[in-house]
Amino acid sequence: MSQPGSKSLPTGPKPYWPESVRVPSCSKLEEDIEVDVAVVGGGITGDTAAYLLSIEGLNVAVIEADKLLNGSTGLTSGVVAAEPMRTS
Numbered sequence: 001m002s003q004p005g006s007k008s009l010p011t012g013p014k015p016y017w018p019e020s021v022r023v024p025s026c027s028k029l030e031e032d033i034e035v036d037v038a039v040v041g042g043g044i045t046g047d048t049a050a051y052l053l054s055i056e057g058l059n060v061a062v063i064e065a066d067k068l069l070n071g072s073t074g075l076t077s078g079v080v081a082a083e084p085m086r087t088s
Helices: 044-055
Strands: 037-040 060-063
Touching: 037 044, 044 060
Parallel strands: 037 060
Antiparallel strands: none
């Protein structure tokens, strides 16, 4: 945990899933390519959009500056609740 006045962020607790799965890495884009859709951002939203578009038969590229699922998607702990959501 950080000390008062420290400029670093706390190091824990860490989410479980990044250590428990193998996230594929991709090579750097080194040449022009032609696709139907370019998705910018390899977080959960971008990857889901790319997946859904690809199963519809579109040729999709995901453009990511760092690692897939590494930003706020990769650092979230995610909340799974067993209790159904109440609407009233």
